[in-house]
Amino acid sequence: MSSSARMSGCGWSRIHLALALIFSVLSHANAACNLCNTSLSFVTAKAGRVSGLRITFLLDDVFEQLDTVTFKLPEFSRADGTEDLSNIVDASGTVGIAAFTLARWNEPNSLLTLTHITPVTIPAKTLISLLVRADAGIALPVNGVVGDDPNFQIRTDTRYQNTVFEPILSTQAVGVLYNTSLTYGSEEPNGVTSLDVNFTFSANLQPGDTITLLLDSFTIGSTTTFTSSATICSDPYLVSKSCSSGNISGIASSPGGGVSVSFAFSDPVLELESVTLLIPSSVGISLPPLGTSENNPLLTIQTDALEGPVETHPIESSEYVPRITLSYDPPRAGTGECDQHSVADGSCLTFVDEGTDITFTMTYSLAMAANDTVVLSLPSFTRSTYQQTLPSAPITEIPCVSCNVANFALTGTSAAVLRGGSWNEATETLTVTFGAAVASQRLISFTIPASVGLILPFPAIKDDPALTYEVQAAAGTLSATPITSSPAIGAFVESVGASQFASTSLSMAEARVGVPGSLTLVFKLTSDLATGQCIGFCGTQDGVPIVASVVREVIGPELVLLTLPGFSRAGGDIGLIPTDSSSFSTASWDESSSVLKLSSSAATPGGTEVTVTIGPSAGIRVP
Helix, strand or coil: CCHHHHHHHHHHHHHHHHHHHHHHHHHHHHHHCCEEEEEEEECCCCCCCECCEEEEEEECCCECCCCEEEEECCCCEECCCCEEEECCEEECCCCCCCCCCEEEEECCCCEEEEECCCCCCECCCCEEEEEECHHHCEECCCCCECCCCCCCEEEEECCCCECCCEECCEECCECCEEEEEEEECCCCCCCECCEEEEEEECCCECCCCEEEEEEECCEECCCEEEEEEEEEECCCCCCCCCEEEEEEEEEEECCCCEEEEEEEECCCECCCCEEEEEECHHHCEECCCCCECCCCCCEEEEECCCCCCEEEEECCEECCECCCEEEEECCCECCCCEEEECCCCCCEEEECCCCCEEEEEEECCCCECCCCEEEEECCCCECCEEECCCCCCCCEEECCCCCCEEEECCECCCHHHEEEEEEECCCCEEEEEECCCECCCCEEEEEECHHHCCEECCCECCCCCCCEEEEECCCCCEEEEECCECCCEECECCCCCCCCCCCCEEECCCCCECCECCEEEEEEECCCECCCCCCCCECCCCCCCCCCEEEECCCCCCEEEEECCCCEECCCCEEEEECCCCCCCEEEEECCCCEEEEECCCCECCCCEEEEEECHHHCEEEC
16 A cells, blocks of 8 residues: 555545544533433431432433422431322422422432422423422431532433433532540639530541631620630551641630630541540630539530531530539428418428528639638528418418528538638628638538527529629628529419308319219419420429319429328329419329329419319319
């Protein structure tokens, strides 16, 4: 073959190759766009949470009735398992019709199939945007979502063609912050503190990605920038664990109602590396003036990390900072409660000891030394006692004889460093003297035992500002300051109404021994009753002819409890017993404790007489 022939053959070969290449590229491009613009994002971008799913896709062909699109969503889940779901898909205006309104979730394979059941053809190359609402109950993976993860896939099954599963081109990243914790360098409410922060992130943190803490009720004087160090350790599940140091820079400010602390790392932090960092006390962040509860859900963390943002959610573990608290055990008011009645005339033979343990808890910014004192001012507390000789008689005060008590022993966690306490009846003050030194910002807690004989007043309001404490210490004094937390105290008091009795009473119409009968309770409380909220425990007062104590529980829903020794019910426990009262529409019976619980169903102002009758159909038998 001549050289020209070879050249000519070679020339034709190159033309054919070029045409073939162009055709191949065009064919590939056409195939690549057979299912295009695929994306998946979330209404609630929180790991493990049920969320609406935003889905978009474009098919190069038409969709007709009964055509389907299927999404493979590994580690997504649905609590109710596999199910056909209707009316949970919304289509956007790009379709203009109700498209793919029937959904089916396959739990074992994490498949979501949407079927176009409307008898309208969707034109080729229509961008379809759908929202699978949260009603479907589909939850994101508990370990988050890696952005653009090729394991999240889509395919279509239509009358004219079926596609194979292919990766969704754009998937929203959702990160997870594991092992989040927050501890403080101070134990004193309102004290300036450092913060120790710990967390592990499911994805990589890049320089510029920020972590933000929102600390409800914390305070700060002014916006402050800061730098600090961090310890970063490798994934703890690796065979060999290693740690290194890192640096952060951040800003702390007060956006209102708390403190916001945002910081970023100067170098990348790899996925699943554990981070421990210090926000120094020099930033000027102060603990809440009223303290903060353990694992407070209002202390939150979030990140805008590009590889997996995390929306605001509670820090898993945070320390307890005590309030300045006064508590009572039992929280019983002095009402002259009778312990034993005379069978003959109903008069009281013996009275209940209404003394109570009183516990005070505080921290102090300065050190306490031996001979330093804490003085509690407790208005209306007394060592006098109360008696009510008959249900119809008024409650009378029996004045104390030796009212003052000196140098009595204290109990509680700090008792070992305390010399003792003294009560002054005239000034209504309790003085506690230290016998040993206590470092600054340490928890101090002591209890005045019930044997001292202090009787609580009633009614008492919650967090009463009249209850104060002061500190006389060599290192520095604190003038009288309100105790920030104290419970409400109420009592059942004189009640004159339709009942034959003139105070809290329990009566049984046509009662026969061992036979179910109706029960009628009449009472009046000093404090308000509401529905479904926490309240203080009330004092008690007996009625006749059956000895029956009436109390309120500490937690809601608000209840009135009748302890009825010897009463019984053949069928045992029962709930939702109807009554004739609008204030307490239902009751329940606990057979093991012989307690009848009346549940508050409507707000009842203090001082309102309440009558509740439970019919014989409840089956409660007289002893």
